[in-house]
Amino acid sequence: MKKIIVLTPIKNEEWILDIFLKTTSCFADHILLADQNSDDNSASIAKKFPKVDVIKNNSSDFNEAERQTLLINTARDKYGSNNILLAIDADEIVAFSSLKSKEWELIKYSEPGTILFFEKPTFYNGVEFVIRYQAQGGWPLGFVDDGTQHKPEFIHSTRIPFNDNAPKLVLKEIKLLHCNLLSLRRQRAKVRYYCILESIANSKPWYHRLRMYRRSYDYAKQEGDGLAPAPIEWTDGWIKKGIVFKQPEIMEHYWHDRESLKLLKKYQFRTFWFEDVWDVNWKNVGDYFKITDVNYNHPSIFISLFREMTYYLIKFVFFLKNLI
Structure with missing residues (x-):
């Protein structure tokens, strides 16, 4: 009999991990976590759940390829x-209404090699609205x-083995609620x-990063099918439990800022x-995380203006393309 194995990389996911493991334990046979040097309470949270196995990802660098291969092979x-x-991230929570879906049986009787497609509605600055x-x-x-x-x-990789010729199953009822925009x-x-990682890897053109990693999230409301009220059946069952x-708790700086500063320094x-990474005072980040010997060489006002003008030019070009 096929088992459902959830593969999840974690690094400092304390803010969401307890919810993720409680909800995921309702449908998974095993949950395999690859912990990449978390220094919060992620490890102690994971120990509370009998279906969870934790393996160590000892890499000091970000590398999606490495961690995905580790999870699949393990x-x-x-x-x-x-x-x-x-392959589900810790901030992707199954909708409560999905648990009783007949699609779980459909998945279990799918032929080997079948690729499973899921919708990921994204909560937007709270749970009242989602991007569909x-x-x-x-x-x-x-x-x-x-x-x-x-x-x-290296980054933004398809999480599972993918073959264009493989059988595909698009799930309509099982939803994974993406929580990344709960805290903007x-x-x-x-x-x-x-943004810094992709710049180093040169995985996308500069203009793409400038548009994609913009500091404002107004664009997100126009993504996909746009912003819509979140159906109550997705969450009310979980709330009753x-x-x-x-x-998540609002912090002055997050661990991502620490890792970003290390790369800026390196x-x-x-x-x-x-x-577009200069909306934070990196000197304050260094003081917060006690990172020393940093030469804080910030861009001039002219470079900042050029970057801003370029962004709005790109935005205008995309606006014109949508009109055509």
Whole structure:
């Protein structure tokens, strides 16, 4: 009988991990966490759940390819073959109404190699509204394991082995509620970190990063199918069980800021002058995390103005393209 194995990388996920493990334990047979040097309470939270196995990801660097390969290979070694592998992040919570869906049986009887697509409605600055993605057809987050080799990328990689010719199953009822925008401030710290990582990896053109990693989240409300009220059946069952979706604690700086500053220091600040990562005082970040010997070489007002003008030019070009 196929087992449902959830594969989740974690690094300092204390803010959401308890909710994730409580909800995920309701449908998963096993939850495999790859902990990358968390220095919060993530490890102690994980120990409370009998379905959870924690493995160590000792890498000091961000690398999605590395951690995805670690999770998939460990799942195969630990739980055997022909299982259902679901690659779900800690801030992606199953909707309560999804638990009784007949689609779980449909998944279990899918042929080996089948890729599973899920919609991820995104909570926006609270749980009253979500950004929907019904027209997109979902994200490939699951896989009926047939042993296919995973070929991941450094960042924004497809999480499971993907083959264009493989059978595909698009799930309509099972929803994964993305909680990354519950706190816009926390997400902004994460976005700055991703912007710096992508700049180093040169994985996207500069103009793409400038648009994608903008400090404002007004654009998010126009993503996918736009902003819509969140159906109460997605969360009311969890609330009745005492599981409350709440905005994470607002902190002065998050661990993403610490990692960002380390990269700014390593590759030199001027390398990132044209990136949209200067809405935070990096000297304050260094003082907060006690990072010393940093040459805080910030961009001039002229470079900042050029970056801003370029952003609005890009925005105008995309506006014109949408009119055509």
